[in-house]
Amino acid sequence: MRTRVAAIAALIGVLGAAVVMVGSPNGHQISRKPADAIIQSVVPSADPIRADEIVTVIPQDAKTALVDPGYLAAARAPDIQPSEEVIGVVINGDARAFPMATLNVHEIVDDVIGGQAVAVTW
Amino acid sequence: MNGRTLTFGVSGKLIRNSLVMYDRETHSLWSHLTGGAIDGPLTGALLQMLPATQTTWANWLRAYPGTKVLPHDYPGQTDGLRYFTSQAAGIRGRLHDDNRLPAKAKVIGVRVLDQAKAYAMTAIVRAKVANDAFADVNLVIFATGPDSASVFRRDLSSQTLTFEASAGGMITDRETGSGWDPLTGKAICGALMGSSLTPIDATTSFWFGWFDFFPETALYTGQGPVTPRVPRGRAPVEALR
Numbered sequence: 001m002r003t004r005v006a007a008i009a010a011l012i013g014v015l016g017a018a019v020v021m022v023g024s025p026n027g028h029q030i031s032r033k034p035a036d037a038i039i040q041s042v043v044p045s046a047d048p049i050r051a052d053e054i055v056t057v058i059p060q061d062a063k064t065a066l067v068d069p070g071y072l073a074a075a076r077a078p079d080i081q082p083s084e085e086v087i088g089v090v091i092n093g094d095a096r097a098f099p100m101a102t103l104n105v106h107e108i109v110d111d112v113i114g115g116q117a118v119a120v121t122w
Numbered sequence: 123m124n125g126r127t128l129t130f131g132v133s134g135k136l137i138r139n140s141l142v143m144y145d146r147e148t149h150s151l152w153s154h155l156t157g158g159a160i161d162g163p164l165t166g167a168l169l170q171m172l173p174a175t176q177t178t179w180a181n182w183l184r185a186y187p188g189t190k191v192l193p194h195d196y197p198g199q200t201d202g203l204r205y206f207t208s209q210a211a212g213i214r215g216r217l218h219d220d221n222r223l224p225a226k227a228k229v230i231g232v233r234v235l236d237q238a239k240a241y242a243m244t245a246i247v248r249a250k251v252a253n254d255a256f257a258d259v260n261l262v263i264f265a266t267g268p269d270s271a272s273v274f275r276r277d278l279s280s281q282t283l284t285f286e287a288s289a290g291g292m293i294t295d296r297e298t299g300s301g302w303d304p305l306t307g308k309a310i311c312g313a314l315m316g317s318s319l320t321p322i323d324a325t326t327s328f329w330f331g332w333f334d335f336f337p338e339t340a341l342y343t344g345q346g347p348v349t350p351r352v353p354r355g356r357a358p359v360e361a362l363r
Contacts, residue, residue, distance in 0.1 A: 049137060049138075049153065049156075049158075049160050051160075051161060053137055053138065054135050054136075054137050054142060054151065054160065054161060055135060055136050055137075056134055056135050057134060057135065057136055058134040059134050060131070060132070060133055060134045060144065061131055061132060061134070062132065062134055063132040063134075064131075064132070065130060065131045065132055065143075066192075067129060069192060070193070071190035071191060071192055071193070072190065072191050072192075072193050073190060073191075074183055074187065074188075074189055074190070074191060077191045077193065079193070079194055079197050079198065079199075080179045080191055080194070081179065082178065082179055082180035083178055083179070083180065084178060084179045084201075085176060085177070085178060085179075085201065085267070085269070085270065086176070086177065086178070086179050086182050086191070087174050087175070087176055088174065088175040088176070088177060088182045088185075088186065088189070088305075089172070089174045089175075090186065091172070095186035095188060095189035095190070096189065096190050096191070096192070097179065097182050097183075097186075097189050097190070097191040097192065098191075098192045099179070099191070099192060099194060099199075099201075100201040101194055101199045101200050101201045102192050102193070102194055102195060102199065103192075104201045105195055105199075106132075107132050107141055107143075108130050108131065108132060108141075108143060108154075109192065110129050110130055116172075117127045118172065119128075119130045119143070119169075120174070121130070121141060121143065121154045122154075122326075
């Protein structure tokens with residue numbers, strides 16, 4: 001991923017993740033633990049994450065997630081280049097494309113697509 | 123989540139060099155790679171991951187002409203390519219190291235039950251298609267562009283399909299000769315025309331990032347066969363996440 005300014009580059013991290021997530025009512029476990037305790041092993045085969053692995057690199061909301069943004073019809077988007085990388089999502093026939101260039105700045109898009117509340121992130 | 127819709131923002135934090143989100147409703151922290159809450163009141167909760175496709179705008183538009191698109195912030199905006207092309211792997215140190223691929227090699231990663239597997243993007247793009255059987259699930263990985271791929275189950279009803287790329291670039295299945303769109307997973311001609319493969323949620327990542335989260339991951343590099351070995355029609359959809 002991506003970028004120019006040092007502080008922002010820090011957030012960039014690792015992953016071009018084509019990921020869409022939606023809230024689901026499973027897997028709840030609420031508890032408090034010491035900083036070095038394993039706080040997540042809910043993901044199979046993942047190396048358990050410890051609280052002291054979470055590091056702050058820029059202030060919260062220094063990069064602004066988009067909430068319910070406006071979209072363009074494809075015919076009205078001449079600025080999107082044919083070779084540009086996008087993340088594409090289709091839910092219940094509702095197709096949306098998210099240019100990496102825009103995601104790179106905002107990281108997260110909160111929206112409802114095809115009736116489903118989702119966060120698009122990468 | 124439990125009847126409540128969460129709204130996610132950028133926490134400014136990283137976990138193993140990848141994005142940590144927070145939700146504005148409870149201020150819990152979430153890993154965007156795993157979809158799991160890692161701190162705060164919802165710790166341990168898990169978001170459901172949905173399939174998404176990475177490809178070029180031209181290919182997406184061809185597959186979904188009615189698509190809407192998120193605009194650029196300003197005309198001519200490009201993604202910051204410097205991090206992609208630099209050798210620097212991560213902002214913070216890496217937890218694990220592995221030399222099977224360069225740290226910044228792109229992979230597409232899949233998780234089935236308690237197992238993880240990554241496919242080297244260069245190998246997929248070179249071959250255009252790879253048939254695999256992983257964790258009792260028959261998978262196919264298609265290239266969707268010069269640096270992107272998609273993953274589907276290759277079981278259709280009770281039939282397991284084996285895909286190949288013809289000289290002209292068309293994806294066909296060996297069993298029926300039908301032609302397939304690698305982006306949508308739909309048969310576009312032949313006996314199976316109109317059929318759809320089931321997409322599998324997969325994560326595009328740098329190798330070092332995937333490996334830091336899933337150090338026991340299997341890896342396909344294009345060396346050696348990707349051998350189908352699962353009996354047809356097994357592996358319920360529920361096995362995937």
